[in-house]
Amino acid sequence: MALNLDKNLKMYYSIKEVADMFGLNESTLRYWEKEFPMLRPKTVSGTNVRQYSEKDIEQVKLIYNLVKVRGFKLAAAKKMLHANRDGADRRADVLFRLISVRDELQALKHELDGLT
Numbered sequence: 001m002a003l004n005l006d007k008n009l010k011m012y013y014s015i016k017e018v019a020d021m022f023g024l025n026e027s028t029l030r031y032w033e034k035e036f037p038m039l040r041p042k043t044v045s046g047t048n049v050r051q052y053s054e055k056d057i058e059q060v061k062l063i064y065n066l067v068k069v070r071g072f073k074l075a076a077a078k079k080m081l082h083a084n085r086d087g088a089d090r091r092a093d094v095l096f097r098l099i100s101v102r103d104e105l106q107a108l109k110h111e112l113d114g115l116t
Contacts, residue, residue: 012051022064032063035074
């Protein structure tokens with residue numbers, strides 16, 4: 001069996017790490033946990049320390065896309081996720097890919113501008 005070096009070896013992320021990934025406050029994530037039942041990170045018993053899995057981060061990405069990027073109110077985002085989960089998933093994936101491509105193009109432009 002070959003070792004897959006592309007896989008992320010980290011299984012869980014802290015609430016601070018996830019908040020930093022999206023530029024959010026930790027309190028925003030805690031609030032979203034209350035508002036969106038599908039977002040339920042594992043908690044360490046006795047300490048209430050949240051541990052976000054990759055699946056949880058995907059949920060945050062969907063919610064972030066609807067609320068912060070597309071400007072949905074929380075009630076509308078909940079309704080959208082409930083009514084059209086697959087469509088919301090696909091739109092979020094496309095949006096994050098486009099943002100990634102845009103960032104790469106901006107970095108290339110900056111490098112090219114530095115050559116002249």
